[in-house]
Amino acid sequence: MGRSPCCDGEAGVKKGPWTTEEDKLLMDYIQEKGHGSWRRLPKLAGLNRCGKSCRLRWTNYLRPDIKRGRFTDDEEKLIMHLHSLLGNKWSSIATKLPGRTDNEIKNYWNTHLRKKLLRMGIDPVTHRPRTDLSMLAGLPGLLAAAGNFGGSGAGTAAWDMNALKLQVDVAKFQLLQGLVRALTTAAAPAPAPGMDYLMELLAVSNGGQHGGVDQNILLQQCQWNHMNNLPALTSSAPTSGMHNISGLFDGFSAGDGLSSTELGGHGGASWSKVTVDPLMADDIECKNNGGGSVSCEQTPASSPFDGLESLNLMDDLNTDGGWKDLLEQISWLNSSEL
DNA sequence: AATAGGCCCAACCGCTCTAGT
DNA sequence: TACTAGAGCGGTTGGGCCTAT
Structure with missing residues (x-):
């Protein structure tokens, strides 16, 4: 196995932050025709991006069902509980939190919840008391x-x-x-x-x-x-x-x-x-x-x-x-x- | 007001998994 | 069975923003 990342070999493909124009092109295309093959989508939608970048932008930001704003206490507790059961299976955790993306949950975990558990003396990996002296x-x-x-x-x-x-x-x-x-x-x-x-x-x-x-x-x-x-x-x-x-x-x-x-x-x-x-x-x-x-x-x-x-x-x-x-x-x- | 340091998060990278041939 | 393409996943990064000094 092992193959080069999809964006390799696509010289001249734009990277970095998306512009509002690019967002609109992507949204319009997907809402009209669905994403189909992500690899072919950029060309069909008139975007100078690789398919992977388009998929990420759609799933993490443009999808209409994405919930924005602060995580609620209930969501926070659910994430902690699911993480104790599933570990870093962000996509699995995300399926239990409608409107939240795996990326968003992962970021929230790494920036907030992980530190919170550490402050409580709980190992964020094992969810057990920290055993270090x-x-x-x-x-x-x-x-x-x-x-x-x-x-x-x-x-x-x-x-x-x-x-x-x-x-x-x-x-x-x-x-x-x-x-x-x-x-x-x-x-x-x-x-x-x-x-x-x-x-x-x-x-x-x-x-x-x-x-x-x-x-x-x-x-x-x-x-x-x-x-x-x-x-x-x-x-x-x-x-x-x-x-x-x-x-x-x-x-x-x-x-x-x-x-x-x-x-x-x-x-x-x-x-x-x-x-x-x-x-x-x-x-x-x-x-x-x-x-x-x-x-x-x-x-x-x-x-x-x-x-x-x-x-x-x-x-x-x-x-x-x-x-x-x-x-x-x-x-x-x-x-x-x- | 300037600046350094920390925080946050969108986006990228590289790997694995799965389906098709 | 072996190989490849495509998709998905988790880890990491970079730059903008915020806050403290």
Whole structure:
């Protein structure tokens, strides 16, 4: 295969912005005769353009059913949701938004939505919480901002308020993920760098319940697994000694925008399917079935942030010796390049 | 008022896919 | 089956516009 682009070899063909005269020629021709073969169209329509350029101009600009103007909130949410399902399949996404072109949606994504997700700490490619440690390094600022809300949210859009709460929650989850990974890597022949510090950190970090997650349980579980040379986490096949790990999820409930579909992985304790879709995705509720079994089921989507209010995030974050301290120390760990 | 930097978006480029021969 | 033409798609670019200094 592989052939030269259609415009190659068409010397003297005009490029660049279209004039109103050219637009009129193209519109008149297509409205009268249809586009037919795009390759032959320019000649028939009296245009000094290549067929590809004509097609693009028509589909992206001149088509009569094109909707102009700002994207609505609903359109924005739909794009985000569809992108989480389809990825950069702009043409497929465009079919669900009447009057919008793939090019327009692509541009809007790259200039607005992508940045919006990044600000929320969500990876715009995977639609999951960003896993790079630079996010954890920025947590102190995030926590400070969260603390400044003071619960009133005055002057702040509800969306931003909820997004920030979600971001904090995601950060908590990521922290757990990182901790478990760091700790359970000890099952490998060479302990992970910094593991000793993390163990110590957990030991001195109050050891109590934080956001429904008992750090002692976490620590004990990891130690137990280490001693018994077991996979760090498992999603099925109840394993003796795994009965405590389900407690990790007590703080995350259906509807809080944070969910997990595969609580599994081996050795590296990869909780690979943690999904955060604050907009449209159905919730996935994880349950402790006892005996070390954790099951997850999809529940109908409700309001994206239902359940957030019940998490007592601010109390949780501002408690001395609580998550705030822990996160700050973790960010220090990161900046020290362990 | 001038200018630098960032943003936005129409248009182009190059690749893949599909249908026809 | 192999090849080609045509169409479509996603990534990238360039220039105009806007905003901050």
